[in-house]
Amino acid sequence: MPARLRRFDGWRRLCAALLVYLGALALFSVVVALKGGNPFSVWSTMVRSTVLAGPTLQETLLRAVPIALAALAVAVPARAGLVNVGGEGQLIVGAVAATGAGVAIGASVPGPVSWLVMAVAGAGAGAAWAGLAGLLRTALGANEAVTTLLLNFVANDIMLYLIYQLWKDPKGSGQPESRPLVHAAQLPRLWGSQLNIAVLVTVAVAAAMWWLLRHTGWGFALRVVGGNPEAARRSGLPVRRLLLSSMLVGGALAGLGGMLNFAGLELRLRPDITLSFGYIAFLASWLGRHQPVKVVGAALLFSAIALSGNGLQLTDGLDGSIVDVLLALIVAAPLVLTKRRRGAFL
Amino acid sequence: MNGVQQALIGGIEGGTAILLPALGELVGQRAGVVNLGTEGCMLAGALAAFAVAAVTGDTWLGVGAGLLAGAACGLFHAWLVVRRRADQLASGLVVWFAALGITSVFGTGYIGRTATPLATLSVPWLSHLPAVGPILFRHDALVYAGYVLVGAVWFVLFRTRVGLVLRAVGERPAVVAAAGGHPQLVQMTAVIVGAGIAGVGGAQLSVGYVGNWFNDMTNGYGFVAVAVVLFACWRPAGVLAGSYLFGVALAAASVLQAHGVAVNQYLLDALPYAITLVALVVVARRGGAKAPEALTAALTNGAA
Structure with a gap:
């Protein structure tokens, strides 16, 4: 194709992408209008209630931590062609393990020790939960998309059992929740703000994943397996071990996300501690085309959207769940465009 | 009435809420399309x-x-x-999220309201059979x-010929196209019909079964329905068994x-999901080979 035509084609694609994304936003406005909200002012509410004020911007960043890590937990196995829909369950078991460890030792050891123990417990639990699905896939051929999904529900019920029975706070207000994490074991705040060290950990982990996937033999091997497993097998790559390792790493990331969310922000285990972040993360990883840097960007965007539900509820009197529709529409946009182009936000 | 009988009666009733979407999902998967949005279709149908x-x-x-x-x-x-060749699993979750949001927004007004439930119809004669009568033949029409x-x-x-073409599309769409068929039309129809059944x-x-509406009331049943189709090795009889197994566990x-x-x-609540998982894993080994070929490509990305 001559260069001039190709450029024209690029413009056409860009216009198509813009139209589709604007269409998605317009559709959301229609839903808002149907529900009696103002289809124009919702956008300013959403922006104001998530990024324009200091405290809410900090909360957006903090909420992005579990979303970003659970999204990376989708992205890493996706490189090897595996579909991990279990971010929700892996976040939960990570938070559960961190609660168990933190509440048990938090009062008796110095802070850094309990942070480390909680992180290891959370990441280990997440890795085990995802690794179970990985093992069922590599050893028995059970479809990992379905097993990870089912494991989410099992994890949630186990957590509820612990909260309502075994770990119920005897001094609590009657609310079903665990005992709080003692102050010494809570993650340290940054510069006197609401932000805590979890934000930095997330950035570091995302950078590490970028490097691992891009510049190491392991990352390359994962891409080969994801691209053409038969070729990978014939060239002597340990396909099963690679698949399993991608699930273990992914699960560990999500488990760590659950731990950071607990030890930095929530401080108690309670029902709905994950707020569907695991599923939102799956969509974020898709929006970011499973590339670490873009995935984190998508996680930030989705964290803001998820949080904006509160603002819409308070200011516009809309049901906060309405933002789920916007999340779905935003991810639907690149799916609509897939036939033409496979790119990040286009 | 003893506990076993109670569990079986409830299992048939609750299992139907898995059986219908799973049968719909079976139709779609036989045509080579997996729909994780079944969960969303159910939510939309329920509301x-x-x-x-x-209202009426x-x-x-x-x-x-x-x-x-x-x-x-x-x-x-x-x-x-x-039509847009989007990834099936991602698209399914998008459909689910959209339905989750829309139903919780538009369903708020119906929480706590009552609707006339479906009437229980006893099948004449059959419902008086000893043991199986009350279990199988005293339910609502659905x-x-x-x-x-x-x-x-x-x-x-x-x-039927329609079924043959549908299954052929699930195996090799290109062959159907070469034979003068319309694989895309078949897939679209199969998915829409399947989703309609899921709505029912x-x-x-x-x-x-429940008799009212609350947010996210399907509680993962749509995902279980997808799992049941895999467990069933894409056979209607297997779908029947898997659905009622989940229903009875529930x-x-x-x-x-x-x-x-x-x-x-809450530990008991986890049981049905765990049982579905175990059942799926037990049959996974022999089931994989029976999967429609076009579906395998969509589900596994071809990895081992």
Whole structure:
């Protein structure tokens, strides 16, 4: 194709992408209008209630931590062609393990020790939960998309059992929740703000994943397996071990996300501690085309959207769940465009 | 009535809310399309059915609305997947999220309201059979629709030309196209019909089994339905067995509780999902080879 035509084609694609994304936003406005909200002012509410004020911007960043890590937990196995829909369950078991460890030792050891123990417990639990699905896939051929999904529900019920029975706070207000994490074991705040060290950990982990996937033999091997497993097998790559390792790493990331969310922000285990972040993360990883840097960007965007539900509820009197529709529409946009182009936000 | 009987009765009733969407999902998967949005189709069907039944007072009108709502979600998924060639699993979750948001926003007004539930119809003569009569033949009409639909889906898939073409599309769409067929049309139709049946499954939940509406009331049943189809190795009889297995596990949990078994409610709640998982894993080894070929490509990305 001559260069001039190709450029024209690029413009056409860009216009198509813009139209589709604007269409998605317009559709959301229609839903808002149907529900009696103002289809124009919702956008300013959403922006104001998530990024324009200091405290809410900090909360957006903090909420992005579990979303970003659970999204990376989708992205890493996706490189090897595996579909991990279990971010929700892996976040939960990570938070559960961190609660168990933190509440048990938090009062008796110095802070850094309990942070480390909680992180290891959370990441280990997440890795085990995802690794179970990985093992069922590599050893028995059970479809990992379905097993990870089912494991989410099992994890949630186990957590509820612990909260309502075994770990119920005897001094609590009657609310079903665990005992709080003692102050010494809570993650340290940054510069006197609401932000805590979890934000930095997330950035570091995302950078590490970028490097691992891009510049190491392991990352390359994962891409080969994801691209053409038969070729990978014939060239002597340990396909099963690679698949399993991608699930273990992914699960560990999500488990760590659950731990950071607990030890930095929530401080108690309670029902709905994950707020569907695991599923939102799956969509974020898709929006970011499973590339670490873009995935984190998508996680930030989705964290803001998820949080904006509160603002819409308070200011516009809309049901906060309405933002789920916007999340779905935003991810639907690149799916609509897939036939033409496979790119990040286009 | 003893506990076992109670569990079986409840299992048939609750299992129907899995059976219907799983049969719909079977039709779609045989045509080579997996729909994780089944969960969303059920939610949409459950709310539409409940809302229409509550407003008009006509429960069957509600079931029809559930069918249409499910089919509408299916149309969205089918368009993304078949026409735009989007990833099937991602598209399914998008459909689910959209339905989750829309139903919780538009369903708030129906929480706590009542609708006339589907009437229990005892089948003459059969319902008086010893043991099996009360278990199988004293239910609402959608439960019987489930019985009939298992046979109907089997007949259409394996004994008619339409079914042959549909299964061929699920294996090798290109061959069907070369033979003058329209694989995309077949897939679209299969997904939309399947999603419509899933919508009726949601209706069975809201106006049949549970009898009211609350947010996220499907609680993962749509995902279980997808799992059941894999467990069933894409056979209607297997779908029947898997669905009722889940239903019985679900009912057993509440029966055990009612009989004062001192096991935590939430651990019992996990049981049906765990059983589905184990059942799926047990059959996974021999099942994989029976998967429709076009579906395998969509589900596994070809990795080992």
